[in-house]
Amino acid sequence: MEEREERLSQERIMEIRYRWSAGPYLGRFLAELRDKGKFYVVRCPGCERFLLPPRIVCSTCYTRIPEYPDGWIALxxxxxxxxxxxxxxxxxxxxxxxxxxxxxxxxxxxxxxxxxxxxxxxxxxxxxxxxxxxxxxxxxxxxxxxxxxxxxxxxxxxxxxx
Ligand SMILES: [Zn+2]
Missing domain, CATH: 2.40.50 (OB fold (Dihydrolipoamide Acetyltransferase, E2P))
Structure with missing residues (x-):
């Protein structure tokens, strides 16, 4: 008969706090929403797709997106x-x-x-x-x-x- 190794375990609850930077594009989007109730999108100058929320680079054509307020549109x-x-x-x-x-x-x-x-x-x-x-x-x-x-x-x- 095979001898089994005893496996011990301990249970702990971890609390992990972290702060995540929204960055300049998402940060501006969230600040406009919070402060003015404005809900912005931005239009990609490369493929003309609307990005919600605005981000620094278009995920479809990789064009750099202009900074607020250029091309930003309040819905x-x-x-x-x-x-x-x-x-x-x-x-x-x-x-x-x-x-x-x-x-x-x-x-x-x-x-x-x-x-x-x-x-x-x-x-x-x-x-x-x-x-x-x-x-x-x-x-x-x-x-x-x-x-x-x-x-x-x-x-x-x-x-x-x-
Ligand atoms: Zn694009």
Whole structure:
């Protein structure tokens, strides 16, 4: 009979704090969102694609993107609901490590210039039963004092009644 080596283990909880620099492009994008509620994209001068969020180099044609404000375009914050999901399982918020309250609604929205964007659909008491593809939506910002320079400064997108 083969003798097995005993394997010992110890369990520890590690707390790892780090600070990640958003850099000049994403940093400006987030600052404009936080301070003015402006949601910017930039148009690549090489391939004319819109980049959301703006970044230093186009990921399609590798053209250098101009710095703010050259070619930066503020979106209207309005769009169309394409689809949505009700999230019903516990999900960790990657920014905080905390489990988010559920259930919540996540929507996919078509914004200006045919840009697709996925974000919360709200408010929390939104009646999912009346949702339909193609409904108009608009961005709802958190109150100024609650904004942190994150994309979640956009509280949610809400349905706009005609
Ligand atoms: Zn490009």
């Amino acid at each position: 209207s914050g309005r769009g169309i609901l394409l689809d949505w999901q009700r999230v019903i399982y516990p999900q960790m918020d990657p920014e905080t490590g905390e489990v988010r309250d559920e259930p919540f609604l996540h929507g996919t929205f078509r914004l200006d210039h045919d840009l697709l964007f996925v974000h919360y659909l709200g408010p929390a008491d939104l009646d999912e039963g009346r949702l339909q593809e193609g409904m108009k939506v608009e961005m709802v910002m958190k109150p100024q004092e609650q904004r942190e320079g994150k994309v979640t400064d956009i509280h949610y997108f809400r349905i706009v009644e005609d």
